[in-house]
Amino acid sequence: MISRSVADKMSAIVGKEWFLDTPEDLATYSYDAFLPEFNPNGVIIPGSTGEISEIMKIANQERIYITPRGAGTNICGGSVAKRGGLIMAFHRMNKILEIDPDNMCAVVQPGVVNADLQKEVARYSLMYPPDPASMFVSTIGGNVALNAGGPRGVKYGVTRDYLLGLEVVLPSGGVIRTGGKVLKSVSGYDLTRLMCGSEGTLGIITEITVRLVPLPPAKATLQAVFSDLDDAAKAVSAIIGSGIVPTTLELIDKVVLDVIGNYGGARFHKDTQGLLLIEVDGEDSLVAAQGERIEAFCRQRGAVEVERASTLEDAEKLWQARRTAFGAVASLRPNCIVEDATVPVKKLPAIIRTIVALADKYQLKIGVLAHAGDGNLHPLIMTDLRDKDEMDRVDHALEEMYEAAMAMGGTLSGEHGIGIAKNRFMNMEFNDSAIEIMLGIKKVFDPHVILNPGSFLSIYDQINEEKKWN
Amino acid sequence: MISRSVADKMSAIVGKEWFLDTPEDLATYSYDAFLPEFNPNGVIIPGSTGEISEIMKIANQERIYITPRGAGTNICGGSVAKRGGLIMAFHRMNKILEIDPDNMCAVVQPGVVNADLQKEVARYSLMYPPDPASMFVSTIGGNVALNAGGPRGVKYGVTRDYLLGLEVVLPSGGVIRTGGKVLKSVSGYDLTRLMCGSEGTLGIITEITVRLVPLPPAKATLQAVFSDLDDAAKAVSAIIGSGIVPTTLELIDKVVLDVIGNYGGARFHKDTQGLLLIEVDGEDSLVAAQGERIEAFCRQRGAVEVERASTLEDAEKLWQARRTAFGAVASLRPNCIVEDATVPVKKLPAIIRTIVALADKYQLKIGVLAHAGDGNLHPLIMTDLRDKDEMDRVDHALEEMYEAAMAMGGTLSGEHGIGIAKNRFMNMEFNDSAIEIMLGIKKVFDPHVILNPGSFLSIYDQINEEKKWN
Numbered sequence: 001m002i003s004r005s006v007a008d009k010m011s012a013i014v015g016k017e018w019f020l021d022t023p024e025d026l027a028t029y030s031y032d033a034f035l036p037e038f039n040p041n042g043v044i045i046p047g048s049t050g051e052i053s054e055i056m057k058i059a060n061q062e063r064i065y066i067t068p069r070g071a072g073t074n075i076c077g078g079s080v081a082k083r084g085g086l087i088m089a090f091h092r093m094n095k096i097l098e099i100d101p102d103n104m105c106a107v108v109q110p111g112v113v114n115a116d117l118q119k120e121v122a123r124y125s126l127m128y129p130p131d132p133a134s135m136f137v138s139t140i141g142g143n144v145a146l147n148a149g150g151p152r153g154v155k156y157g158v159t160r161d162y163l164l165g166l167e168v169v170l171p172s173g174g175v176i177r178t179g180g181k182v183l184k185s186v187s188g189y190d191l192t193r194l195m196c197g198s199e200g201t202l203g204i205i206t207e208i209t210v211r212l213v214p215l216p217p218a219k220a221t222l223q224a225v226f227s228d229l230d231d232a233a234k235a236v237s238a239i240i241g242s243g244i245v246p247t248t249l250e251l252i253d254k255v256v257l258d259v260i261g262n263y264g265g266a267r268f269h270k271d272t273q274g275l276l277l278i279e280v281d282g283e284d285s286l287v288a289a290q291g292e293r294i295e296a297f298c299r300q301r302g303a304v305e306v307e308r309a310s311t312l313e314d315a316e317k318l319w320q321a322r323r324t325a326f327g328a329v330a331s332l333r334p335n336c337i338v339e340d341a342t343v344p345v346k347k348l349p350a351i352i353r354t355i356v357a358l359a360d361k362y363q364l365k366i367g368v369l370a371h372a373g374d375g376n377l378h379p380l381i382m383t384d385l386r387d388k389d390e391m392d393r394v395d396h397a398l399e400e401m402y403e404a405a406m407a408m409g410g411t412l413s414g415e416h417g418i419g420i421a422k423n424r425f426m427n428m429e430f431n432d433s434a435i436e437i438m439l440g441i442k443k444v445f446d447p448h449v450i451l452n453p454g455s456f457l458s459i460y461d462q463i464n465e466e467k468k469w470n
Numbered sequence: 471m472i473s474r475s476v477a478d479k480m481s482a483i484v485g486k487e488w489f490l491d492t493p494e495d496l497a498t499y500s501y502d503a504f505l506p507e508f509n510p511n512g513v514i515i516p517g518s519t520g521e522i523s524e525i526m527k528i529a530n531q532e533r534i535y536i537t538p539r540g541a542g543t544n545i546c547g548g549s550v551a552k553r554g555g556l557i558m559a560f561h562r563m564n565k566i567l568e569i570d571p572d573n574m575c576a577v578v579q580p581g582v583v584n585a586d587l588q589k590e591v592a593r594y595s596l597m598y599p600p601d602p603a604s605m606f607v608s609t610i611g612g613n614v615a616l617n618a619g620g621p622r623g624v625k626y627g628v629t630r631d632y633l634l635g636l637e638v639v640l641p642s643g644g645v646i647r648t649g650g651k652v653l654k655s656v657s658g659y660d661l662t663r664l665m666c667g668s669e670g671t672l673g674i675i676t677e678i679t680v681r682l683v684p685l686p687p688a689k690a691t692l693q694a695v696f697s698d699l700d701d702a703a704k705a706v707s708a709i710i711g712s713g714i715v716p717t718t719l720e721l722i723d724k725v726v727l728d729v730i731g732n733y734g735g736a737r738f739h740k741d742t743q744g745l746l747l748i749e750v751d752g753e754d755s756l757v758a759a760q761g762e763r764i765e766a767f768c769r770q771r772g773a774v775e776v777e778r779a780s781t782l783e784d785a786e787k788l789w790q791a792r793r794t795a796f797g798a799v800a801s802l803r804p805n806c807i808v809e810d811a812t813v814p815v816k817k818l819p820a821i822i823r824t825i826v827a828l829a830d831k832y833q834l835k836i837g838v839l840a841h842a843g844d845g846n847l848h849p850l851i852m853t854d855l856r857d858k859d860e861m862d863r864v865d866h867a868l869e870e871m872y873e874a875a876m877a878m879g880g881t882l883s884g885e886h887g888i889g890i891a892k893n894r895f896m897n898m899e900f901n902d903s904a905i906e907i908m909l910g911i912k913k914v915f916d917p918h919v920i921l922n923p924g925s926f927l928s929i930y931d932q933i934n935e936e937k938k939w940n
Contacts, residue, residue, distance in 0.1 A: 170903060177901070182880055183814075183844040184623060186617045188908050214713035243685075345653070433645065444911055
């Protein structure tokens with residue numbers, strides 16, 4: 001709980017209209033794209049770095065929990081107030097401060113929506129490569145906090161790879177700057193990258209400088225349909241191993257395709273067990289040649305059908321199935337858990353077989369959607385959170401899936417984050433020495449553990465002396 | 471000093487022949503490519519992660535300084551024993567453990583020489599992009615510790631961009647693993663990137679997983695000669711701004727070209743004030759087209775002469791001037807200080823003008839060599855360390871140069887590191903809050919400050935309570 005006097009102080013900093021605490025407001029900010037809900041005690045919407053610094057000084061002194069939140073599209077519970085306190089939102093800090101084509105970079109506030117930045121930089125024939133599925137809603141600040149990936153990651157990497165510099169407000173209220181417009185810097189410890197993916201547990205990101213790349217002049221889009229999912233997975237390895245670096249290499253399995261079909265989306269060849277959606281970009285001639293080679297690879301690996309889009313409209317049609325997938329799947333059962341297992345690319349067929357086997361063993365409906373080109377799987381578990389017995393089976397299946405992924409040299413999260421979704425699995429990937437180092441880093445930035453508590457490393461639970469608060 | 475009993479324990483871990491402490495051995499390890507010399511008390515050459523863990527346990531308990539050292543090619547004094555203690559060298563841990571073409575990665579021990587890895591992966595038509603000038607000598611472990619760059623950085627980025635995972639021995643003796651063969655991971659704080667560029671101050675890197683890319687099938691090499699250095703710098707901005715991403719874009723000024731000419735290397739057009747060496751790589755047709763466009767850009771910006779290499783031999787000839795540069799410059803005066811100022815690309819002409827003006831103001835001989843495509847300059851100060859008056863002028867010039875670079879949004883080091891070379895300038899780039907966070911991180915990893923003391927953040931001097939040791 002937050003005392004009246006603290007609430008008044010906070011409210012005075014941002015102005016009354018930007019401090020929300022009616023029951024309706026609290027309910028609105030009680031959830032993100034992960035399922036469980038947690039009511040905050042208030043929502044604060046600062047307008048500047050200076051205001052955030054003032055807020056943090058009070059929060060640090062009064063031990064008020066602060067959970068920063070972009071658009072709340074994360075699916076790991078990273079932006080909900082697990083232990084109450086304030087949600088900090090960034091609607092007001094949503095300006096593109098500068099697009100600098102000469103230095104191929106842009107400077108933005110954290111609340112800028114990813115797609116808005118994409119659109120603006122395209123006017124300079126530039127591209128900001130990270131393209132999370134949530135890009136029409138999610139913000140650059142949230143993308144940095146979660147180190148968001150996206151379909152273009154196969155060729156272009158993730159948010160981290162385009163970060164040049166940050167301004168960050170520390171829990172103490174201190175403001176630091178890391179990096180800047182320079183393309184190369186090795187001064188001091190790499191705080192820029194340390195902040196990226198730290199899920200709002202180390203500091204508040206208030207300004208971001210991102211690197212841009214030339215907008216590729218052409219692209220080719222292909223859809224290949226396989227009657228054996230294993231063949232599709234093997235085609236992925238073949239393409240990656242061939243020296244072609246596709247922009248995008250998405251895989252969708254039959255479970256998901258059937259749901260999409262019933263939902264009114266595209267229909268597929270009757271023998272379809274798996275679909276690959278592949279894109280390459282670059283110079284015209286190159287793109288055409290690579291498109292042909294990829295088509296040949298797919299046919300050699302047993303593709304039943306390959307379609308190649310020659311216009312942007314045709315390409316959009318091919319994307320329709322992929323874009324419809326989440327909506328379609330969400331319509332089937334009350335809830336859909338989007339998982340994020342990631343393995344070395346070569347292990348893709350093996351982890352898919354594991355997931356299919358687990359669905360069978362635990363009688364669950366699990367579809368598979370994957371950024372297959374970088375080994376990043378999104379098993380979609382269609383379930384009902386109210387069904388205790390089914391949820392127990394989901395838990396068992398998840399645990400076994402992550403154990404299998406770990407045994408294959410995988411990771412707990414390719415791009416969705418840890419949040420509260422995977423706290424309990426952290427010791428599968430990290431030993432005690434590594435966890436201790438991470439807890440130590442947390443305490444350096446946030447000694448009173450006021451930022452996004454309960455998330456990520458369950459820091460709050462692990463630092464015993466802090467348990468007495470509130 | 472190290473007691474006999476500690477030396478005996480250390481020696482027992484690695485075997486007598488791998489613990490060196492004769493005066494000749496100590497002198498051999500007393501310097502790196504930076505100038506000042508510091509004698510260690512001994513040199514220890516471990517053969518395994520297990521041995522390193524044992525060594526660190528003793529070192530941590532007995533407060534023995536350990537300074538890890540790759541090939542000692544760094545030019546910031548990052549691998550010398552500034553306060554005595556042991557140098558840890560990695561000749562024995564020099565194996566390429568695995569090349570995995572399916573997952574496009576390699577796993578190596580820290581002592582593997584960069585060029586050896588390049589050669590081995592090329593047999594699989596793969597490339598490890600980071601190519602520091604020292605690549606025929608320097609090791610991957612050292613490259614990671616310093617986050618080494620290189621001429622290919624314009625297109626391919628730096629060592630950090632190819633790091634997938636690490637095994638690290640902490641000062642406590644604990645062994646942690648970060649990342650692995652997965653291309654995407656957002657589990658926990660990004661310890662992989664935090665280790666990269668930490669200059670041996672946080673832990674001992676004992677295994678490295680690097681990402682590989684397809685070896686580009688073709689390249690084009692161009693040399694453009696300008697009668698005005700400013701025109702050359704502007705041509706750089708024009709090329710970068712055009713949407714072409716060259717692999718390499720090197721600039722050499724007249725001061726350096728004259729030295730190269732006298733040294734017996736290539737001779738240039740009499741009006742030459744600046745030379746650009748430009749390379750593009752990729753598919754055949756693309757490379758040819760980009761080569762033509764770059765030639766046109768250079769001529770439009772006033773190039774007096776442009777040569778385009780059509781064979782690998784011709785390309786090698788064009789590289790000759792660049793490759794000869796360090797040797798030639800080193801022959802001119804007793805010492806050469808290689809600096810590392812880096813600015814946003816657009817500021818390249820401005821920082822070059824600043825350097826020319828400073829050379830004039832302080833009557834110094836300064837040549838300019840630059841990885842111009844990413845704004846990374848290497849001013850070469852030809853000087854004599856024994857001349858106190860001249861060194862004072864060098865110090866003033868450096869300070870003013872870095873102040874100018876900072877005002878342009880630059881950084882203290884693009885790729886060479888901080889070491890002991892730029893400790894004193896850290897507060898130009900970072901405020902007290904940022905420095906405090908860095909010191910805090912250091913203490914989390916290395917609470918007794920035994921790793922590479924005196925380097926990087928002058929951590930030792932700033933943590934007062936530790937000053938009583940030894």
